Amino acid sequence: MSDRLEELRTNLAAVEERIAAACADAGRDRSELTLVVVTKTYPAADVVLLAELGVTEVGENRHPEAGEKAAAVSEMGVDAAVRWHFMGGLQTNKAGAVARYADVVHSVDRAKLVASLGRGAVAAERDLEVLLQVDLGPDFDQPSDGRSGAAPDDLAALADTVAATEWLRLGGVMTVAPIGIDPVPVFERLASIAERLRGDHPGATTISAGMSGDLEAAVASGATHLRVGRAILGERAPLG
Numbered sequence: 648m649s650d651r652l653e654e655l656r657t658n659l660a661a662v663e664e665r666i667a668a669a670c671a672d673a674g675r676d677r678s679e680l681t682l683v684v685v686t687k688t689y690p691a692a693d694v695v696l697l698a699e700l701g702v703t704e705v706g707e708n709r710h711p712e713a714g715e716k717a718a719a720v721s722e723m724g725v726d727a728a729v730r731w732h733f734m735g736g737l738q739t740n741k742a743g744a745v746a747r748y749a750d751v752v753h754s755v756d757r758a759k760l761v762a763s764l765g766r767g768a769v770a771a772e773r774d775l776e777v778l779l780q781v782d783l784g785p786d787f788d789q790p791s792d793g794r795s796g797a798a799p800d801d802l803a804a805l806a807d808t809v810a811a812t813e814w815l816r817l818g819g820v821m822t823v824a825p826i827g828i829d830p831v832p833v834f835e836r837l838a839s840i841a842e843r844l845r846g847d848h849p850g851a852t853t854i855s856a857g858m859s860g861d862l863e864a865a866v867a868s869g870a871t872h873l874r875v876g877r878a879i880l881g882e883r884a885p886l887g
């Protein structure tokens with residue numbers, strides 16, 4: 648029995664306790680939430696240990712790291728249970744490669760990326776679930792420089808584009824709360840955007856929000872998917 652397995656087991660249990668407490672506070676059922684464990688910068692061996700602990704949803708934010716890890720995990724023989732969530736900034740020319748291993752892409756924010764993912768999914772003959780990343784920065788609605796995510800006003804058109812693309816399925820929306828501000832209004836805004844989107848696309852039920860530092864706020868504000876890295880895997884070394 649590895650020490651790392653025990654460490655992951657302890658951390659996972661602590662996160663599950665936080666989720667349970669947040670659900671109790673919000674009057675929600677744990678079954679309404681999916682925990683995606685974000686393994687970026689950590690090795691494929693950790694994904695295998697997490698799978699032993701029952702984790703089936705795994706998140707990554709960089710290509711090619713994500714693809715290499717998915718291939719390594721699959722070689723270790725546990726791929727059947729693991730679903731890969733890609734949630735990072737994605738260049739159009741890398742999208743085809745990501746469509747070969749990702750099951751869900753959380754970070755779709757422009758039509759060109761939809762087209763590239765669509766071509767990749769067709770070529771790979773794999774269904775790909777797409778979440779629209781929304782930019783809800785401090786100056787909501789102001790076009791942002793450099794931040795990821797589509798402006799709220801652009802979502803309806805982007806959603807229609809995804810829905811019209813073969814092999815892509817519109818799953819819902821995602822945001823990353825800006826650092827240093829109260830995440831609750833941000834996540835509440837995301838939930839209301841998601842509700843409006845469901846008017847046109849009833850299948851778009853996913854609301855991906857909440858990370859290690861703000862998962863309680865996300866549960867309180869109606870999130871369906873939490874993306875938790877550090878609180879389970881440990882603090883990451885600064886990215887080089």
Ligand SMILES: *Cc1c(COP(=O)(O)O)cnc(C)c1O
Nearest residue numbers: 685708734858859874875876877
């Ligand atoms: C890394 C990452 C997470 C997880 O963040 P933690 O603070 O490690 O929980 C969630 N979402 C995205 C988009 C990420 O890149």
